[in-house]
Amino acid sequence: MSTNRVDVLQAFDALLQPARFKDYGPNGLQVEGRMAVRKLVSGVTASRALIEAAIAEKADAIFVHHGLFWRGHDGCVTGWMKQRLALLLAHDINLLAYHLPLDAHPECGNNAQLALKLGLTATGRFGEQDLGWIGHKTDGGAFESPEALASHVGQVLQHPVVLVAAGNKPAKPVSRLAWCTGGAQGYFEAAIAAGADAFITGEISEPQAHYAREMGVAFLACGHHATERYGAPAAAGHVAAQLGLEHQFIDIDNPA
Template sequence: MLRNEFKRLLDSTLSPHRFKDYAPNGLQVEGKSNIERVVTGVTACQALIDAAVAHGADAIFVHHGYFWKNEAPEITGMKYRRLSALIKNDINLFGYHLPLDAHPVYGNNAGLADALGLQGERRSLQAGLPLEEAIGVVGELAQAMTTQSFKGLVEKAVGRDVLLEAVSSKEIKTVALCTGGAQGYIEQAYLAGADVFITGEVSEQTIHIARELGMHFVAAGHHATERFGAQAIAALLQEEYGMDAIFIDIDNPA
């Protein structure tokens, strides 16, 4: 597939024009014009680039790419080494941040909601935003669960131990979630009527807020909760477009 055609495919799928983001969405580093082999991953770290080079990839697709707002503009040190490896190996880098969080089918939040078995119609965590633009979703479990049973469900979904702050003995039925570093959305989760809020990270104040609101809280890992989108895009490219696409997981405990 030609690079421009591949970019149009990703843009039409993920609709980056809907979002005001912290980094450019789309083609971030230009490589060869024809793309046959794609590696997807969470973050465009050196280890992922090295794995893509070893795999003979023509393109890398990630959730966390480059050129974030307020980052240093100089191309030195770690940034130079990463960009140099991409350019020397003629590899395209595509990054999609908020669009990959929000997509109702291929997004990180959708993937985690599916893994937890949330039932029925999901709604936006952010009041007033349509689901396809929402950074965070709210849904229902098929039946209420104890906090410890729910903790086990989340751990199975993300493949790691998670932090649970169970604020009471109240069972969990309504789940609000927002993957990654979204602990700041905890009060919106409460206003949405959630019994529990799941995100990737936790800050010191998050626990106090959960306790004072009387809402359970789970921190399941930034990386662990944001693997779903890159995995889904690899599957889409394989199954719908017949491309050689593979997800490579560079483990990160954060």
């Protein structure tokens, strides 16, 4: 079966509601391709590797979390930007990108899908635009220590975890968890204020190590890409099923 570009865009907009968010770049159709859409490829980032893989799979549209255009870019079509755009335009492929709307969606979003993978249940939100999630283990238990939590997360995500725990204080059980995928290290203070025992995100910057040690709240940096592998295929799979499209998720490895 096939549909058209307009219906695909409307389906993603209806699902992810981008108008609700103040974002760092445009959400929706970033590059216009052919009108007819039969096959949809999803991925995390609109890298050249993903675009080339989508071309090889004869995709009509690509859906990603990290698109091509961001606030602060100079707008010049040179270097890597030229190469990516040239491939999309030469092969008449649509590129759709949703950043914060994909993080936040209560079922298909990155935070929701990460929670499913890790066996967590959300009970509230925190931080700017309510993008941070807070909750507990779905089975109602607790992790016996920050180290046990880090081991669990690393095994599930198959990615190294950087753990900064509470200085020289004895390890304590971790029951109240906060999380926000990707580069959300700036949400750590809000997670502490929300009463978290530990905060899970993708990256760590220099200040967060000190906050963790001084405040007694564990910080886990689990990989930007590793924590955001799950929202794109969930959202794209939902829309593909709704419109009767073929869908394929292509995971381009990224150690970050």
